[in-house]
Amino acid sequence: MLPNYKPLLDAMEKYRKAKVYPLHTPGHKGGRGADADLSALLGAKALAVDVSLMSELDDIHHPTTYIKEAQNLAADLYGADRSFFAPNGTTGAIHAMVLGALNPGDKILIPRNAHRSVVGAVILAGLKPVYLLPAYDEDWSLSLQVTAKQMAEVMDREPDIKGVLITSPNYYGMAADVKAIAKVVHGHGAVLLVDEAHGPHLGFSTMLPPSALQSGADAAAQSTHKILGALTQCSMLHIKGSGINGDHMAAAMSLVTTTSPNYLLLGSLDGARSQMAAKGKELVEQAVKAAEKLRRTLESVQGIKVLGKEIIGKGGVADLDVTKVTANVQGLGITGIRAGELLRKAGIAVELVDPANVLFLVTYADDNREFPEICQRIAAVLNQGRKTEKASLTIPRLPDIPEQKLIPREAFFAQGETIAFAQSIGRISKEQISFYPPGIPVLVPGEIITKEIIAYCRSMLALGLPISGPVSENLATIEVIKL
Numbered sequence: 122m123l124p125n126y127k128p129l130l131d132a133m134e135k136y137r138k139a140k141v142y143p144l145h146t147p148g149h150k151g152g153r154g155a156d157a158d159l160s161a162l163l164g165a166k167a168l169a170v171d172v173s174l175m176s177e178l179d180d181i182h183h184p185t186t187y188i189k190e191a192q193n194l195a196a197d198l199y200g201a202d203r204s205f206f207a208p209n210g211t212t213g214a215i216h217a218m219v220l221g222a223l224n225p226g227d228k229i230l231i232p233r234n235a236h237r238s239v240v241g242a243v244i245l246a247g248l249k250p251v252y253l254l255p256a257y258d259e260d261w262s263l264s265l266q267v268t269a270k271q272m273a274e275v276m277d278r279e280p281d282i283k284g285v286l287i288t289s290p291n292y293y294g295m296a297a298d299v300k301a302i303a304k305v306v307h308g309h310g311a312v313l314l315v316d317e318a319h320g321p322h323l324g325f326s327t328m329l330p331p332s333a334l335q336s337g338a339d340a341a342a343q344s345t346h347k348i349l350g351a352l353t354q355c356s357m358l359h360i361k362g363s364g365i366n367g368d369h370m371a372a373a374m375s376l377v378t379t380t381s382p383n384y385l386l387l388g389s390l391d392g393a394r395s396q397m398a399a400k401g402k403e404l405v406e407q408a409v410k411a412a413e414k415l416r417r418t419l420e421s422v423q424g425i426k427v428l429g430k431e432i433i434g435k436g437g438v439a440d441l442d443v444t445k446v447t448a449n450v451q452g453l454g455i456t457g458i459r460a461g462e463l464l465r466k467a468g469i470a471v472e473l474v475d476p477a478n479v480l481f482l483v484t485y486a487d488d489n490r491e492f493p494e495i496c497q498r499i500a501a502v503l504n505q506g507r508k509t510e511k512a513s514l515t516i517p518r519l520p521d522i523p524e525q526k527l528i529p530r531e532a533f534f535a536q537g538e539t540i541a542f543a544q545s546i547g548r549i550s551k552e553q554i555s556f557y558p559p560g561i562p563v564l565v566p567g568e569i570i571t572k573e574i575i576a577y578c579r580s581m582l583a584l585g586l587p588i589s590g591p592v593s594e595n596l597a598t599i600e601v602i603k604l
């Protein structure tokens with residue numbers, strides 16, 4: 122088969138060319154009724170294939186033709202038994218991964234550096250979470266990874282754990298030793314699920330860490346849209362091995378997927394898959410090359426430290442995705458947040474800032490003619506932004522994992538009341554609070570609020586870090602379980 126064969130995109134183009142009059146959804150009818158600004162933005166070609174045609178372009182809930190073929194090609198590419206397109210992002214893929222792999226009441230081990238979608242999955246599936254805190258690195262003010270030894274200790278203590286869900290690589294590209302963890306997890310008869318949102322490009326070149334599936338995971342959810350060429354919100358779920366029933370996982374995916382998926386989004390997954398099938402190694406290595414350029418330029422600025430492979434071996438970090446470029450700007454006397462603001466004013470938007478660091482996300486698309494000038498501009502802006510007097514930067518330390526009084530699902534559905542956050546010590550939270558970064562939930566529904574938690578949240582808010590998820594403005598109030 123030709124590497125640039127794209128069954129779904131090809132079928133969409135064929136439909137567009139046939140110029141069929143659409144007496145079907147969507148209401149804009151191939152762009153005829155679309156808002157003029159939207160038309161100008163998307164163009165007639167894109168609107169003509171914004172169709173929702175189950176029979177002719179296949180049905181994601183029961184794929185038999187183009188979607189089936191496109192998903193099979195994705196499975197071949199990623200070495201999976203089955204792959205599923207997830208037009209509701211890795212959030213949807215994680216919800217399905219958990220719903221399809223575990224049963225209500227099961228215990229799941231989760232390193233606490235989990236994205237909020239993992240807590241969502243635990244609520245949906247009615248699981249009992251057991252947490253593990255990843256190591257923390259004082260020099261970088263970053264949380265690291267978890268080790269197989271830590272996993273084994275918890276699993277020996279709690280042999281009824283049925284599943285483990287790790288995040289690898291983390292946002293900063295730090296990968297866990299998934300192979301060793303898989304051994305421990307399987308040795309205890311459990312399944313290993315990996316939030317690989319930041320790793321759809323792994324496994325294509327030895328310059329990057331191996332993928333979760335290559336390392337023995339039973340399932341991996343990947344944000345194809347974050348690093349590869351799919352449109353935003355397009356992800357994939359892959360499963361491999363006998364630990365998971367493929368048909369049951371398909372049912373779980375169907376449960377959390379719209380019946381009207383946007384074909385432009387689905388087609389973009391087919392396109393991204395095809396790019397990687399045709400020249401995955403080359404593209405990944407282009408990303409590494411571009412990232413290397415940025416690393417070298419940043420390292421030339423006195424006061425900036427760039428996270429490199431020295432981190433391997435510390436706190437469970439087994440490998441580093443070097444396309445994630447983390448620059449610690451504390452030596453410039455400014456916070457990562459300030460650095461992000463300065464760069465934005467200079468026309469550069471970064472992936473993430475935290476009190477100490479700026480994270481630049483580099484992909485194959487950055488191996489372009491513009492990029493050397495961009496690297497120079499970043500270095501110049503940061504150099505000019507330095508403060509002569511050293512800023513005293515106190516980075517709040519995450520409080521201990523709170524006591525879990527109720528499982529998240531019970532807390533989510535329990536009757537609640539809204540009270541002042543300052544008055545909530547000792548109460549059971551109905552809400553989830555996480556600051557991104559570090560992306561570690563401070564509170565999960567069902568956990569007891571402490572004064573350390575309130576103080577931490579206040580300090581993080583004062584630093585200007587955004588809270589992920591629906592919480593009250595400035596955390597003035599919080600919803601707790603009604604007494």
Ligand SMILES: Cc1ncc(COP(=O)(O)O)c(C=O)c1O
Nearest residue numbers: 210211212236288316318344356
């Ligand atoms: C570690 C991690 N997991 C899952 C997600 C959710 O991914 P998506 O935005 O594709 O739903 C994110 C998003 O930032 C993430 O960082």
